[in-house]
Every structure is written in C-alpha cells, then in structure tokens.
Amino acid sequence: MSESILAFATSLAEQAGDLIVEKRISSSLTLSYKKDIELVTNADIAADDFIRQTIKEHHPNHQILSEESNPDMQSIEHIEAPLWIIDPIDGTVNYAHHHSQVAISIAYVVRGKVQVAVVYSPFQAEMFTAIRQQGAWLNDQPIRCSSESQLGKALVATGFPYDKHEKLPLLMSYLENILQHCADIRRLGSAALDICWVAMGRLDAYYETVSIWDCAAAQLIAQEAGAKYGHFLPVPKNVPEELHPENLLITAPALYEPIKKLLLEAHID
Numbered sequence: 001m002s003e004s005i006l007a008f009a010t011s012l013a014e015q016a017g018d019l020i021v022e023k024r025i026s027s028s029l030t031l032s033y034k035k036d037i038e039l040v041t042n043a044d045i046a047a048d049d050f051i052r053q054t055i056k057e058h059h060p061n062h063q064i065l066s067e068e069s070n071p072d073m074q075s076i077e078h079i080e081a082p083l084w085i086i087d088p089i090d091g092t093v094n095y096a097h098h099h100s101q102v103a104i105s106i107a108y109v110v111r112g113k114v115q116v117a118v119v120y121s122p123f124q125a126e127m128f129t130a131i132r133q134q135g136a137w138l139n140d141q142p143i144r145c146s147s148e149s150q151l152g153k154a155l156v157a158t159g160f161p162y163d164k165h166e167k168l169p170l171l172m173s174y175l176e177n178i179l180q181h182c183a184d185i186r187r188l189g190s191a192a193l194d195i196c197w198v199a200m201g202r203l204d205a206y207y208e209t210v211s212i213w214d215c216a217a218a219q220l221i222a223q224e225a226g227a228k229y230g231h232f233l234p235v236p237k238n239v240p241e242e243l244h245p246e247n248l249l250i251t252a253p254a255l256y257e258p259i260k261k262l263l264l265e266a267h268i269d
Helices: 002-025 042-058 092-096 168-181 191-200 212-224 253-266
Strands: 031-034 038-041 063-066 083-090 103-110 113-121 126-131 135-138 155-157 184-186 205-208 228-231 248-251
Touching: 002 042, 002 083, 002 103, 002 113, 002 126, 038 042, 038 092, 042 063, 042 083, 042 103, 063 212, 083 092, 083 191, 083 212, 103 191, 103 212, 113 191, 113 212, 126 191, 126 212, 135 191, 135 212, 155 191, 168 184, 168 253, 191 205, 191 212, 191 248, 205 253, 212 228, 212 248, 228 253, 248 253
Parallel strands: 063 083, 155 184, 155 205
Antiparallel strands: 031 038, 083 103, 103 113, 113 126, 126 135, 205 248, 228 248
16 A cells, blocks of 8 residues: 555656746746745645645545645644645745755655655655655665764754744754754755755754644655654644654754754753
8 A cells, every 4th residue: 555655646746846847947937925925936836736636536535734725734633534745845945046955745644644755856856755664765775864973073954934033043042052063054945855865864964843744754754764853842742743843853863862952952942
C-alpha cells in the first residue's frame, strides 16, 4: 500500500513541478498577498488545484489539508480518514524571484502519523522520498544525515516568518546564540528543503517555527535518514508531535541536545 501511495505522490509532485516551472519560464506569473504580507502567485493556486483534484479523483474518501485551499488546523488530530497535507510551492518568495530553492511537499498521514513523504525540487531535479520504517531516498538512492558531532563545525539552517517584526527580539536571540557556537548559518527560503538537506547531510541542523504543510513530509524524510527530530519547547497536549510545526529542531543526532540547550538559553518569554 505504501509503495503505491508513494508512486502516486511522486507522480503528483513531478507533474506539479512541471506546471510551476512552465509558468515561471513563460513569464505568466501574477502576484498577490495574503493578509497583506504573505506572497502568493497564480502558480501556487494552479498547483494546489491540480494536486487536490487529482487526489480527489483517485482517493475520493481521503481528506486534504492544503496551504492555499484549506488551512484549517483546528481538528487535524481528530481526522480518522487518510489525510494528505500539501504545500504546492514551499518557497514562494524564492519562486517569484527566480531562485531555485523551491519545493512541492506532499505528506500522506494516517491517524496522526506521516506514512509516506515526497518533497520535490523541480528546478534542481531532486526528488526526496520516504516511507515510514523503510528509509529515505534522493532520486531513488538511499540517504543518511550528517555524522557531525562538533557544534563548532556545524552548518545550521533557519528561517524567519512573514510577521517577524513583533517576534524579532526572540528570533535574534536564538540566532545570536546559535551563531556564536556553530560554524555558520544558512537561510535558504524553503523549510521543506532545509529539512531534506539535513536528511542528506548538506546541513547539520535546522530550527524554526513554520506551518504544518511546510514540514509534514520533510520531517519523515529526515527521521528515516537518521536525523533526530523534536521540539525545543514543549508540544501542546492532544497535538500529535509529528504534526506540531512550532519550535522545530532537526539535527544530526549528536547535535540535538547541544543545540536545544542553546535555544532554551536564548528563549525570551
């Protein structure tokens, strides 16, 4: 079952990737803003429509949670039917500015746990996939996370929210403490790919608060590649840990506790 779901999700991601590449190449993009701050393009909407409609055609009884069409998180922990969590373009700002750090993210969830994950970077032709308890792959080749154990040599990624101004003191406190102790920081613009890069060793660690569609697929890929996944602040009760997207920390195993300690030291209530 998982293999057939993976094949279906991979095909979906490839076709959605072709769609967004074509729209950017053809210079047919239109831009708008959600809540006056969050960029969205017509390619986001088109890819979202394509993915949702295709899932409904093949799996009419499944539920779908998508950033662009159904961002209601209130009852996610109570959904019993199989659930698809979709981000049609993770890294929309990168996409609109013709950067390559862009991904389609598709997670297949059963009873609060991601079973199958796909993160596709169409401009880099990189397909990250995972099946629970079966492993993680990049373009069908097995991947493993970094074995880095020295914080001073670690390359750490993070990001910042659209509504960052009110949170800036906290964000800067985290950043300063991490940067003082690690080798360097990267801010690449796609949480899904940041996490996948931890999974395959291009990065040693990642921390951030995001939305569930940004990280649902990638966190399984990272865990199946041997990375340590968790949260540096407590997860609310009655929320599945895998589906809580705030205060994420995903690292090479030996770096998890040292980085968690640094983030806790820098936390401002």
